[in-house]
Every structure is written in C-alpha cells, then in structure tokens.
Amino acid sequence: MNLKTQIKVLNDLKKLLKSLNSTSFTFKCDSLFGSTIGMHFRHIIEFYDCCFEQKEKGIINYDLRNRNTALEQDINFGIITINKVIDSIHQLKHSKNENLILVSGLNKETKNNGVETSFYRELSYCMDHCIHHQSLIKIALLEQGLVHLIDKNFGVAFSTQKYRQECA
Numbered sequence: 001m002n003l004k005t006q007i008k009v010l011n012d013l014k015k016l017l018k019s020l021n022s023t024s025f026t027f028k029c030d031s032l033f034g035s036t037i038g039m040h041f042r043h044i045i046e047f048y049d050c051c052f053e054q055k056e057k058g059i060i061n062y063d064l065r066n067r068n069t070a071l072e073q074d075i076n077f078g079i080i081t082i083n084k085v086i087d088s089i090h091q092l093k094h095s096k097n098e099n100l101i102l103v104s105g106l107n108k109e110t111k112n113n114g115v116e117t118s119f120y121r122e123l124s125y126c127m128d129h130c131i132h133h134q135s136l137i138k139i140a141l142l143e144q145g146l147v148h149l150i151d152k153n154f155g156v157a158f159s160t161q162k163y164r165q166e167c168a
Helices: 003-019 037-057 075-090 119-143 158-167
Strands: 099-102 115-118
Touching (some): 003 037, 003 119, 115 119
Antiparallel strands (some): 099 115
16 A cells, blocks of 8 residues: 555545635536536545545445535635545554454444455545546536636546656
8 A cells, every 4th residue: 555645646635625616616516417626526525535434344435424515615624634544654664454344334234245355455446536536626627717726637537647757
C-alpha cells in the first residue's frame, strides 16, 4: 500500500478546497444535474470515514455512511475533516493489513452476506473513488470557469497519467 499516493490525492483535493469560496463550493452545476463540488467532496470523505470507522467491526458497508451536510456546505469544516483523514493514513505506516467483509445495503448485514476483502484493498478503493469524483468536480470547475485552480492530472487515474506520458 502506497500511503504517499493516498495522501497526494487527498492533498490535491484539500488544495482545491483552499482556493474555493463558498459560492463556488455550493454552486449547483447543470452539467452534474444540480450537484455541487461540496456534495462530491462530502461523498469522497464519507467513504474514507466508513473505511476507518467500520474496520474495527470487521465489516465495511459504505451504504451506512453518515451523510453530514456540513461537509458539503462549510469549506473550513471540510479542510479540518480531510486533515483528519490524512492523519489517519499517516498513522498506518506500521499497521498490518486486516481482513474485512464488504457488505452492501441499508440494513446492518452480517458477515455471511458479504465478500472477503481487506482494509488496504478498501483504502485503495477509497482513493480510486476519490479520483473518480475529482473528475466530476473538474466538470463543475469547468462550468464555473475555475478549471485553472487544478492541474491537468486532477481527477485522472495514475494508470491513465502513465499511459499519456508513454504516448507523448
């Protein structure tokens, strides 16, 4: 597990938050059917929160995440929260991988209703999920004329970045 990569993706997102104002953070984008940058940010952070909070139970269920609307409305709260996620990742330096069960659905399922996974696998999923939502955030920035706030690789998978470099 490359924790530096995880932290880089989250720091890119945090850097963007620091450059936005409340109006652009909560702007309802037509291209995204009325969703906002803040809504996508909240969604990203809540997946990371689920991964860290639920691992103690041995079961991960992203459908049972908290939906804290303050994360989609308050940039400062968002920065504080993303810093907590980054701190949690920093603390993993000497942690071993833990086996987990991934379940889905709004009911609290048992381990018998899920699939085997691991904490680091789910953390990798959270990063890929983050990159995916960063690409949607990029659309919102483009609609607002703010794409200059990010670099060309924001919201682009690392494998795609590598492929583009090889083709250049």
